[in-house]
Amino acid sequence: MAELTHSVADMIDHLGRLPGIGRKSAERLAYHLLRVPKTEALALADSIRSVRENVRYCEQCFNLSEGPRCLICSDPRRDSTRLCIVEQPRDLISLEQSGMFQGLYHVLLGRIAPLDGIGPDQLTIDPLVDRVRLGAFTEVIMATNPTVEGDGTSLYISNLLQEYPVEITRLARGITAGSVLEFTNKEILADALNGRQKL
Numbered sequence: 001m002a003e004l005t006h007s008v009a010d011m012i013d014h015l016g017r018l019p020g021i022g023r024k025s026a027e028r029l030a031y032h033l034l035r036v037p038k039t040e041a042l043a044l045a046d047s048i049r050s051v052r053e054n055v056r057y058c059e060q061c062f063n064l065s066e067g068p069r070c071l072i073c074s075d076p077r078r079d080s081t082r083l084c085i086v087e088q089p090r091d092l093i094s095l096e097q098s099g100m101f102q103g104l105y106h107v108l109l110g111r112i113a114p115l116d117g118i119g120p121d122q123l124t125i126d127p128l129v130d131r132v133r134l135g136a137f138t139e140v141i142m143a144t145n146p147t148v149e150g151d152g153t154s155l156y157i158s159n160l161l162q163e164y165p166v167e168i169t170r171l172a173r174g175i176t177a178g179s180v181l182e183f184t185n186k187e188i189l190a191d192a193l194n195g196r197q198k199l
């Protein structure tokens with residue numbers, strides 16, 4: 001019994017470290033997992049294991065991928081003249097759901113945030129510059145979040161890319177300043193893509 005108590009306490013502790021999950025929610029989830037059929041609880045455990053063992057970042061764009069290159073980079077039908085820059089894989093998914101963009105992506109894996117100690121060298125900016133230098137892109141679309149840090153990141157990158165013969169645009173401001181791409185609905189994202197402006 002002491003053993004069980006210990007392992008339940010351990011699970012509550014792990015659940016409680018997830019974002020947005022406080023102590024009370026962690027307890028509720030733990031007791032839920034003890035109550036559901038064993039197969040259901042173990043399926044969750046297996047899916048966490050599978051994701052962590054099989055999913056990595058695409059070697060080209062840093063999207064999530066189960067192979068060296070993600071499904072988008074491996075798709076020959078994508079327009080390799082347009083490159084859309086986003087902060088996180090979840091932003092890429094939001095843009096994909098809008099169905100308006102057929103080009104390729106580059107995921108920064110964050111944004112420049114001096115107050116949090118995150119500088120340009122902690123993002124995937126070097127490989128991005130290499131891609132633009134070596135690639136056949138004619139347009140680079142900045143789709144960082146419309147926040148102070150997202151705008152700062154976009155400005156930093158567009159300065160770095162000035163020397164290459166690409167047109168640099170950004171999403172139209174249909175998206176409310178300060179909002180986050182992943183929570184913006186797909187119609188607004190589609191408008192933002194269609195109405196993109198020269199930076």
Ligand SMILES: [Zn+2]
Nearest residue numbers: 058061070073
């Ligand atoms: Zn990729």
